[in-house]
Amino acid sequence: MNKWFKHIGLAIALLFSAVCLANGGDGQAIQPQAADAQIWAQLKDGATGYTASQSEFHAQPINTYDLRVLELRSDWLAPALMAALFGMIIIFVLFIKVNGISKLHHGFSGKMVYRWSKFDVSIHWLGAIPCLLLILTGLVLLAGRFFFQPWLGEGFWAGLVYGAKQVHDVMAIPFMIGWALMITLWAKNQLPKMYDVKWFMVVGGYINFGPFKGKHPDAGFANAGEKMWFWAFALFGLIISASGMLLLFPNLFEPSRTLSLIALVLHSVSAIVICAFSIVHIFMATVMSEGGMECMVSGYCDENWASQHHNLWFDEIKANGTLQYKE
Structure with missing residues (x-):
């Protein structure tokens, strides 16, 4: 053409x-x-x-309409994705440096409570690993021309873009499968409750100074922050999957030129939102919450962690007899 x-x-x-x-x-x-x-x-x-x-x-x-999309990409979308990734990382690093992490007040009990099945853990990583790769490769494809290319040689840049495009296309399908499974199987534990409001009012008990220090709000299987992340992931994951399918298989869906441009913009905006939430989720699970990462490694959590961060759920499984310890 x-x-x-x-x-x-x-x-x-x-x-x-x-x-x-x-x-x-x-x-x-x-x-x-x-x-x-x-x-x-x-x-x-x-x-x-x-x-x-x-x-x-x-x-x-x-088509001059295309030019406005290119300006939107260079002036707003590319800087926003850079800020969502690197900006959120900087904010969390500074926050942890000032605030510290959320430690277990009674230390580790040594008793591991069953929380996630092996299938659930597999689903999590099926969505998480492609999500991270899509964020990194999407960063190259959306913002690399403006932020990375000037510092790289033409040959290296050409190879980087080509590789990023290949990985982005391949990782799209497992991401969508993981997204669909997580939304279908986990939604029942993510419904909002009235006590979630109190969780937000004390920032989940993660602040180690001032009137928030030592506060541990009620939380069920998922706390209010996790629920917000889940529903954001559900909504923007749907948008990014639908728009991604249009862009990935244009010969199959035969979208109009205007629809393709709209899909590109929606895809980029959704990627920015998911990127920002993903950084928060990763920091909260791996750094901020002592003992939290173990949940998505073995499927078990320490008893003191369950009591401190998800007390309503822990009380519920004790009361209904479904509490299981790791042998």
Whole structure:
């Protein structure tokens, strides 16, 4: 298709030159810059050419609507994704440096309570690993041109973009499978409760100074922060999956040019939201909450961790007889 566009542009340029020579009796040549400016003005005004394709916009060498999307990408989407990733990391590093982490007040009990099945743990990593790879490769594809390319050689940059595109396309399918399984199987434990409001009011008990210090709000199987992350992941994961399918399989869905551009914007915005939430989730699970990471490694949590961070759930499984300890 680029070949057709080049032919169209060349034909317009030759026609323009012929007209100018026919009318220019004084023999003075028009400056190339002036000719380029006039051709560009004609293209922006919607000049069309001939192509064998009957698809929408194919006779139009340049669609100025595309240019607004490119400006949106360079001015807003790319910086926002950079801020969502690196900005959130910096914020958490500074927060932990000032506040410290949330330690278990009674230390580790040594008794491990069953919390997640091996299947649940597998589902988590099925979604989590592709999600991380999609964030990193998406960062290269969306923002790399503006933030990374100026510092890299052309050969290295070309290889990086190519590799990022391949990984991004391959990881899309397992991410969507993991997303669908998590939403289907875990939604029942993520429904909002009135006590979730109190959780937010004391920031989950993770603040180690001032009036918030030592506060441990009630929480069921999932606390209010985890529920907010879950439903954000559910909504924006749906948008990013649907838009990603349109972009990944254009020949299958045959979206219009406008729909493809809308899908690109929605895909980028959803990626920014998921990226920011993912950084919060990772820090909370691995650094902020002492003993929290064990849940998604073995499926078990320390008894003191369960009592401190998910007391209502721990009381419930003790009362209904479903409490299981690791042998």
